Amino acid sequence: MKKKFLIILFYLVAVSNYAQPDNLSIQLDYATNLYNNNQFFDAITEYKRLIFFDLSKKSHFKAYFQIGKCYKAGAKLDDAIKYFALAEMNSNTDDERLKSKIEIVRCNILRKTTTRAHQLLDGLESSAFSKEIRDSIYYWRGWTYMFEDKWQSASDSFAKINPYHELKILCDRVEKDKVSVTFATVISYILPGAGQIYTGNYLSGLLSLGWNIVSAYLTIKSFNADRVFDGFAILTLLWQRFYRGNIQNAEQFALEKNIGIANNTLIYLQNQFKGIKP
Amino acid sequence: MKGFLINNKFLFCIYFLFLLPIVLYSQNYIDQQNLFSPESRLKFGSYLYSEEDYLRASVEFREYLKYVDNDTVRFKFATCFYKIGRFQEAADNFKGLFTSRNLQQESKLAYYKSVFFQKNYSLFRISFNNEFHIPWDYKDEIKRLYYISFFFDNSVLPDTNNFFSSFPDSNKSVIKQFYFRKKFPEYKNPTTAALLSGLIPGLGKIYVGEITDGFTSLLVTGVLTFLAIDNFKHNHNFRGWLFAGLGAYFYGGNIYGSAAAAQIFNAGVKFNFDSDVRLYFEKRNYLLPEIKL
Numbered sequence: 001m002k003k004k005f006l007i008i009l010f011y012l013v014a015v016s017n018y019a020q021p022d023n024l025s026i027q028l029d030y031a032t033n034l035y036n037n038n039q040f041f042d043a044i045t046e047y048k049r050l051i052f053f054d055l056s057k058k059s060h061f062k063a064y065f066q067i068g069k070c071y072k073a074g075a076k077l078d079d080a081i082k083y084f085a086l087a088e089m090n091s092n093t094d095d096e097r098l099k100s101k102i103e104i105v106r107c108n109i110l111r112k113t114t115t116r117a118h119q120l121l122d123g124l125e126s127s128a129f130s131k132e133i134r135d136s137i138y139y140w141r142g143w144t145y146m147f148e149d150k151w152q153s154a155s156d157s158f159a160k161i162n163p164y165h166e167l168k169i170l171c172d173r174v175e176k177d178k179v180s181v182t183f184a185t186v187i188s189y190i191l192p193g194a195g196q197i198y199t200g201n202y203l204s205g206l207l208s209l210g211w212n213i214v215s216a217y218l219t220i221k222s223f224n225a226d227r228v229f230d231g232f233a234i235l236t237l238l239w240q241r242f243y244r245g246n247i248q249n250a251e252q253f254a255l256e257k258n259i260g261i262a263n264n265t266l267i268y269l270q271n272q273f274k275g276i277k278p
Numbered sequence: 279m280k281g282f283l284i285n286n287k288f289l290f291c292i293y294f295l296f297l298l299p300i301v302l303y304s305q306n307y308i309d310q311q312n313l314f315s316p317e318s319r320l321k322f323g324s325y326l327y328s329e330e331d332y333l334r335a336s337v338e339f340r341e342y343l344k345y346v347d348n349d350t351v352r353f354k355f356a357t358c359f360y361k362i363g364r365f366q367e368a369a370d371n372f373k374g375l376f377t378s379r380n381l382q383q384e385s386k387l388a389y390y391k392s393v394f395f396q397k398n399y400s401l402f403r404i405s406f407n408n409e410f411h412i413p414w415d416y417k418d419e420i421k422r423l424y425y426i427s428f429f430f431d432n433s434v435l436p437d438t439n440n441f442f443s444s445f446p447d448s449n450k451s452v453i454k455q456f457y458f459r460k461k462f463p464e465y466k467n468p469t470t471a472a473l474l475s476g477l478i479p480g481l482g483k484i485y486v487g488e489i490t491d492g493f494t495s496l497l498v499t500g501v502l503t504f505l506a507i508d509n510f511k512h513n514h515n516f517r518g519w520l521f522a523g524l525g526a527y528f529y530g531g532n533i534y535g536s537a538a539a540a541q542i543f544n545a546g547v548k549f550n551f552d553s554d555v556r557l558y559f560e561k562r563n564y565l566l567p568e569i570k571l
Contacts, residue, residue: 023313045334052322053313230517233505 024054028062040070060090068103077111098124098133105140106278109147117144135161142167143278146269149262151175166275170265177261181254188250192243195250199257208246215239316345324354332358349378353385360388365396376411384569386413390420391566399427418444422565428460429555435461449565456555463547468540475536479529482536486543495532502528 031046047063047070054060068083081104088100101124108117121141128134138160145154146167155171162168179199188195192212196205215238222231269277312318323338336358339351356371369392375385389411393402406412406424413420421444428435435441435457445453466486475482480495502525509518559565 027313045337048326048331048334049313049322052325053318229508 024050024059027053028059031063032066035066035070038073040074043067044070057090061087061092061096064090065096065100065103068100068107072103072107072110077107081107102136102140105144109140109144109278112147114144114148139276140278142171146171146266147278151178151262170269174261174265178258179254181251181258184250184254185247188247192246195247196253199250199253201253204249204253208242208249211242212239212246215242314341316342320346320351323351327354327358330361332361336362349375349381353378353381353388356385356388360392360395363395365392368392369396383413383415386411387416387419387566388569390423391564394423394427394564397430399431399433402427403433416567419566426559426564429456430552445565449562452558456551456558459551463544463551465544465547466540468537468544471536471540472533475533479532482533483539486536486539488539491535491539495528495535499525499528499532 027046027050031043031050034040034043034046044067047067051060051063054063064083064087068080068087071077071080071083084100084103084107088097088104091097091100101120105117105120105124108114108120118141121137121144124133125137128137138157142154142157145151145157151171151174155168155175158165158168158171184195184198187198191209193205193207193209196202196208215234219231219235219239222228222234313322319338319342323335323342326332326335326338336355339355339358342348342351343355352371352375356368356375359365359371360368369389372385372389372392375381376389378385390402390405390413393405403424404410406420425436425441425444428441438457441457442450442453471482471485473482474485475495478496479499480492482492483489483495484492502521506518506521506525509515509521
């Protein structure tokens with residue numbers, strides 16, 4: 001009886017020792033703790049150590065994924081993509097694979113390789129069966145379009161998730177606020193300065209109109225007084241310069257205004273938007 | 279026999295109760311090894327080194343070297359700094375291996391390489407001329423590096439005989455070209471360019487090689503001068519002065535522009551030479567041997 005008792009006691013002690021958290025779990029927690037404290041360089045080192053010593057490859061997905069996140073946090077997007085791809089290769093479930101792919105898409109959006117982001121989303125879309133995954137794809141496609149400055153397409157993509165989606169409304173507003181570059185140029189051909197006034201640059205528009213009137217007056221006056229050379233000189237050196245400058249200026253102002261609107265929206269998204277961002 | 283079976287039953291029990299868990303948890307035994315022991319750090323550091331993650335490898339090697347003194351690891355540790363461009367630290371660490379039994383020559387070569395790539399050419403030349411720890415096995419390589427260093431700063435080029443004889447025949451013709459491009463650069467004189475443009479507007483620019491700009495300057499200054507004279511002749515004094523002012527402005531600008539164009543041309547000559555030399559030697563690893571441990 002005594003012998004049996006001793007054997008059971010030894011057995012329990014032995015098994016309980018093995019049941020202690022192993023070094024690899026401790027290492028994973030240690031690395032994750034570093035990541036949570038924004039010590040990304042050290043976190044990467046510790047995740048790499050974990051990968052090196054984990055012969056069973058049990059924690060490889062998690063470690064590679066976290067390394068990708070560290071690089072992403074440090075804006076090293078090429079490295080981040082490399083490690084998310086490794087995470088995908090070491091994934092054990094469809095969910096892990098999808099998670100890695102979406103992260104790669106998000107990095108591509110951030111580094112503005114939007115064509116690649118679209119390619120990846122196309123690949124995901126062809127095999128997406130659940131509504132949740134499809135919505136996720138529409139969401140990130142919308143973000144891709146926003147980074148491509150295609151606000152109407154972005155709006156259409158967000159509308160597929162919800163016709164009243166917050167980002168759809170935002171994209172519609174951007175599209176409405178933007179000015180037409182072609183229209184600004186064309187009206188500047190017809191009436192110098194009109195394009196600038198259309199884009200909200202009233203002083204520049206009036207100055208442009210004034211310069212064109214003065215140089216036209218001087219040109220016509222010279223031709224009327226039979227000073228043909230003077231007329232040609234003023235026409236080419238003065239009037240043509242101001243007329244051409246007015247058209248280029250109108251186009252430039254329209255482009256700048258549109259960039260400003262898009263940038264302000266992206267700044268808003270970066271700083272104030274509460275939803276998931278790339 | 280009965281006693282033997284009883285004893286065997288006892289042994290089987292011991293096996294199943296104690297040894298089987300050990301087998302099952304053998305992975306845990308691997309896990310239980312200390313990931314931060316010197317041996318583990320060396321293994322992990324070597325892995326990072328082979329993956330070219332030199333900064334992290336250097337940290338692991340440093341920790342390992344706190345417990346174990348190993349020349350190969352110290353050499354790798356110094357190489358990590360060399361690879362990430364921290365040449366001063368690399369040189370300091372290679373210096374510490376000058377007395378090493380196995381890696382003496384390699385560390386001396388690596389020291390000279392570190393000083394060279396640190397662009398501390400004066401120290402490099404002083405060390406070489408004073409035969410400071412010259413690695414005799416690699417004397418030719420160091421000598422070549424010594425001569426290459428003259429392409430990268432403004433020091434006076436050494437005599438051609440010694441210079442060219444240090445390089446292998448396959449490289450000699452290119453080295454000669456570099457030597458003469460360095461010694462007699464095709465610079466344009468900014469003063470000459472300015473004087474020429476003062477004499478005939480645009481001529482300085484043509485001298486520098488900007489022919490279209492030169493003719494444009496001549497045309498614009500000429501037209502404005504003609505307009506000024508023509509207007510003064512017809513008593514249009516205001517327009518006369520306007521064109522005269524514009525003409526003077528363009529004339530002055532043409533002189534200044536010619537001098538500036540000569541300076542830009544000279545900067546281009548120097549830049550092209552530097553990039554050609556750098557590209558040529560980088561492609562050939564500065565004619566240095568690759569040391570593998």
